[in-house]
Amino acid sequence: DCGGGVWRVPWENAKLDATVSEGIGYGMLLTVTFGDQEAFDGLYAYYNQALTPATGLMNWLRYGCDAHHELKYNEYPDGAAADADLDVAMALIMADCKWGGGGYAGEATKVISNIRQHMFGRSGDYELLLPGDSAFYHELGDRCVNYSYFAPAYYRVFAQYESNEAGFWNKAADDSYPLLSQASNGTTGLVRNWGNG
Numbered sequence: 001d002c003g004g005g006v007w008r009v010p011w012e013n014a015k016l017d018a019t020v021s022e023g024i025g026y027g028m029l030l031t032v033t034f035g036d037q038e039a040f041d042g043l044y045a046y047y048n049q050a051l052t053p054a055t056g057l058m059n060w061l062r063y064g065c066d067a068h069h070e071l072k073y074n075e076y077p078d079g080a081a082a083d084a085d086l087d088v089a090m091a092l093i094m095a096d097c098k099w100g101g102g103g104y105a106g107e108a109t110k111v112i113s114n115i116r117q118h119m120f121g122r123s124g125d126y127e128l129l130l131p132g133d134s135a136f137y138h139e140l141g142d143r144c145v146n147y148s149y150f151a152p153a154y155y156r157v158f159a160q161y162e163s164n165e166a167g168f169w170n171k172a173a174d175d176s177y178p179l180l181s182q183a184s185n186g187t188t189g190l191v192r193n194w195g196n197g
Contacts, residue, residue, distance in 0.1 A: 002065030006049065007042025019046070019067070021058040021080065025087030032094045040095060044107070047088055055118040055133040056110070057085045079134040082119045083149040085111060090154050093161060105161065112158045116165060123197030126175035127168065142197030147183045152176040 001007055009023030024047050031040040050058045050067035057080035062069060092108035118133040123142035130137040131146045152173040159169035184191045 001042065002046070005042055006045045006065060007039050008046045008065060008067075009043070017064050019050075019062050019064075021047075021050070021060045021084030022087070024050075024058065025084040025091065028091035029087055029094070032091050032098055035098070037095075037099060040091070041102075044088070044092070052079055052133060055080060056114040057118060057133050058088070060084065060132070079132050080119070081132050081149075082115070082129055082146070083151075085115050085119070086149070086151050086154055089115060089158065090151075093157055109161050112162045113165075115158075116162065116168060120172065121197075123179065126179055126197070127172040128175070128179065128197045129172070144194075145179075145183075145197045146194055147180060147191050148193040150176045150180060 007027075008019045009027045011018045011020045011023055024043050027043045028040055028047075031037075031043060046065075046067060047058050050062040052059045059069065059079060060081040061078075089108055089111040092104050092111060095102065096104035096108060119130050121128050121130050121138060121141055123145075128142055128145065129150055131144060131149060137144055155169045155173040155176070159166035159173075162169065179197060180191050183195050
């Protein structure tokens with residue numbers, strides 16, 4: 001509890017006093033599931049402090065209760081991580097269903113729209129979730145994919161909230177399965193995490 005209605009999930013790893021967007025996404029899913037609206041709202045307040053201005057999605061790594069941004073964690077692109085923002089959007093939908101009102105539906109739709117606009121590319125005829133919102137991923141196109149981030153069940157629900165883009169979301173859900181199939185091991189059927197689209 002950072003005070004002032006802001007909560008975060010610390011990530012005491014290589015960088016002390018860090019918070020990662022995945023922690024915020026997981027935390028929001030857990031707090032809405034267990035009915036802790038105060039903590040849920042606090043985690044979403046932190047999410048909003050940590051946005052990447054150009055895309056409106058949370059930078060994957062921030063520091064302290066004020067979500068300040070210091071040096072990049074490593075040489076890889078800075079910016080949002082798709083899995084976290086997908087979880088945040090779904091948690092907001094769950095909050096809308098559980099508590100109603102509170103602006104959760106509108107906030108969910110805003111996050112969903114930002115994901116669609118900044119985290120999808122193309123692989124042939126397929127709509128492809130990119131690993132994040134960095135221009136780096138858009139430049140690589142389908143040559144850098146994290147299959148573990150795919151969430152076709154989420155996309156079906158997103159189609160209901162961003163109904164003017166339902167065709168996109170339902171296609172993205174349908175397209176996930178052949179992409180996952182292409183990335184699966186021929187013997188075990190298990191899907192690798194990173195690869196090409």
